[in-house]
Amino acid sequence: MSRRWSLRGKEIAVDDEDVVPAGLPERLFATDRFPCERINMYSTIDFLLCVRDALNGTEEMAMLLRSCFGTLFRFPVRRVLMGKVIHGMLTRQVLTKKKYELWPVFGGNPFRFSLVEFGEVTGLPCDEFEEGYSIDYELPATEENYAYWERLIGPDRDATIADLVAMVLGDTGMPASRKLRLCLIIIVDGVLVPTSQIQKPSLKHVNLVKNIKNFLAFQWGRESFAWAIRTMKPCPKKLRQKTLRILGFPLALQLVAFELIPHMQG
Known part of the structure; x- marks a missing residue:
């Protein structure tokens, strides 16, 4: 058993097998053979700005900031680079047998991206x-x-997240409880766990939001990470495609890099 430091400076124990050896494992691609294609990410971080504008100055916004979603509203939304940076990290990873981990390499040094770092x-x-x-x-x-x-x-069962955004921003007389529930759906299905390019509300999430307490207690981090990691570890052939579909909230990978490599923020 060895020790390491979390992103927030807390010392934690890790199994010795988690420590990357001095000689790096095989890379997914050779260092001068990285593909330069485009990533198609369904997560739209700007929806967080829409939610903030819709609830600005309300008790509902204050409640959101105190909830499990509070950290999302402190992200450097205007400075994220998303696709280009994330694609670069995905192609510069070393191979690992662990299904739910990535080890991108930056400056010759790998860093781990797993459920721990995501959370x-x-x-x-x-x-x-x-x-x-x-x-x-x-x-x-x-x-x-x-x-x-x-x-x-x-009645529109084909409503999109963009439709919900228009509703919460345009209807100034909407009851606060309804607006809050719609905003929660926007956060989840538009930012954290979108599963289509044109984001749509999930029927199971709409039913879950009936009870706001249960909705906020759900394991959204594990859900979002699970969707992301299954598409962030594709075979090399897929990374060479003209476009690569990434689900979940892949921005978390860039945020981990920001904390570990501060000068990436510019």
Whole structure:
């Protein structure tokens, strides 16, 4: 057992097998053979600015800042580079047998990106899911399950996150409780766990937001990380494609790099 320091300066114990040896493992690509293609990330960080504008100065915004989502509103949104930086890190990683870790290399030194680092930079809860839960589970599209959707969003079952943004910004007379719930859906399905290029509300998330306490207690960090890591560790062939689809919240990888390599922030 050895010791290491977390991103926030806390000393933690790690297994010796987690420590990268002095001689780096094999890289995914040779150092002069990196592909230079484009990443298509479904997460839209600007939706956080929309939520802040919609709830600015309200008790609902104050509650959000105190919640598990509070750290999201302190991100350097205007300075993130997203696709270009993240693609560079994905192509400059060393190979690891661990399914839920990345080891990008910067300046000749690798750094780990795992659920631990994801939770530290996002502040999101990353504990275990309830037994039997799967991120791939979707509620059946029954009339019963759409009943609350119609109360919260309306009759349009093809509504997008952009539609929800227009609703919360445009309807000044909207009840505060409804606006808060719509904003929570925008955060989750537009920023943390979008699963399509045109982001849409998830039926299971809409039903979950009926109870705000349960919604805020959900393990959003683990959910978002799970979606991201499964698409951030593609085979080399996919990284050479003209576009690469990344789900979840891949910005967390850049935020980890920002904390470890401060001069990257410019």
